[in-house]
Amino acid sequence: MKIKQLQIENLRVIQTLTLEPGNGINFICGPNGAGKTSVLEAIYLLGQGKSFRHAEAGPFIRNGETSCLVVAETDDRLARSSRLGIQRGRKSFLARHGGIDIRRRSELLRLLPVQIITPQSHELLERGPELRRRYLDFGLFHVEQSYHQVLMSYQRGIKQRNAALRSGNGRLAISFDEQLAGVSETIVRLRRGILETIESNLARFMQEMSFPNEVKLQFSPGWKEDVSLEKALKGHLERDLAQGYTSVGPHRAELKILVGGRRAEKYLSRGQQKVLVYGLVLSLSQLIVEKEKEPPVLLIDDLGAELDTLNRTRIVDYLSGREEQVFITSVDQPANIHDRDNAVFHVEHGCLQ
Structure with a gap:
């Protein structure tokens, strides 16, 4: 997907701003507080319906x-143009596509x-497993047409089972186990299916970044694999009744990111973590491209955060x-910015210079 024109009104310091970006890298430069990040926030709002801040x-x-x-005026990979817009009030939401x-x-x-x-993306490594599950699910949402419905079906089943657990009705809770086990097989199979490609893409990226250690992705489905999920659910019923929620299943899956056999967040410096996050995000994006789906629009806020000059150059x-x-937002223009056919925009006081 490509944004051909972007119009923003009344978002943070921006009163009105119109941007006609290039198809490749667009650098948004300017001092702190100028409104650079607000441009990214506007694009994110269009794609997610909410702010990342x-x-x-x-x-x-x-x-x-x-x-x-x-x-935004957009073009898809087949050069079909369309118009996408969002108006957000404090308690209202209106979104339209093609009218x-x-x-x-x-x-x-x-x-x-x-x-x-x-600058907060190191949380993908440092926080709990939920963010890493979302990482996998984002990729599957865009490459497997049926995945969203499968995941929604599972989440509805878990919600119903948890309600039964909270009411103390173990027999009712058990009645959802067979359905959950069947849907879970699909979720786990699809999650595992994309990991090999992501890991291969990640290895190539880390090599280009001259990263000194091998990175491995280790996936756990959310229960011990020596038993079926249906048996695991029954085996944990007493504990689940006491806790009031389902303790095993794909909603408890974990993606461990290992560097040299050790957990990345415990081993790497903050700068190395940032390079690894770039690798994870771009490897997933490459997977979507390889599946001939719409390439994601990539937003990078503060290119210089946690990266030295050499790694900034390598990323570009x-x-x-x-x-x-x-x-890409940056206080200063990267040194190699003019070596390519890039677009450069300067923002000051919420206005495009």
């Missing part, structure tokens, strides 16, 4: 205004797939010539 709409609506508006209202957030995710790397080199459209 705040869960609520209020903080990103310009002071004194009741709503913000973001509209038709969008009712579900999943529709936005398909219309404008977006990946983002921020790696991104050049790829299918993804990229938006």
Whole structure:
């Protein structure tokens, strides 16, 4: 997916801004507080229906205004043009594509797939397994048409089973086990199916970054694999009744990221963690491209955060010539910015210079 034109109104410091980005790397430069990150926030809002900085709409609506508006003219990989827009009030949400209202957030995710790397992205390694499950599910959502429905079916089943557990009704809880086990087989199979490709893409990226250690991805489905999930659910019933929730299943899956056989978050420096996060995000994006799906728009907030000059140069080199459209914010222009056919924009006080 490519954004041909982006219009932003009343988002943080931006009153009105129109941007016509290039198809490759777009550098958004300017001093702190100028509104650079707000441009990325606007794109993320279009693709996700929310901000990556705040869960609520209020903080990103310009002071004194009741709503913000973001509209994009886009081209897909078949060169079909369309218009996507979102208006967010503090308690209201309106999204349209081609003049038709969008009712579900999943529709936005398909219309404008977006990946983002921020100064906080090391949390993908350091926080609990939920973020890494979301990482896998993002890729599957975009390469396996049926995955979203399968995952929703599983989540509905877990919600019903948990309600039965909280009410103390073990017999009712057990009645969901067979259905959950069947759906879980599909989820685990698909999650495992993309890991080999991600790991292969990641190895190539880390080699280009001259990363000194081998990175391995180790997946656990969410229960001990020497038994079926249905047996595992029955075996944990007493504990689940006491706790009021289901303790085994794909919602408890874990993706461990190992470097030299050790957990990455415990072994790597913060700068090395950031390089690894770039590798994980770009490897997943490459998987989507290889499956001939819509390439995600890649957002990078603060290129210089945790990266030295050499790694910043390597990242830009790696991104050049790829299918993804990229938006990068930076206080200063990278040294190699003019070595390629890149677009450069300067933002000051919420205005495009």
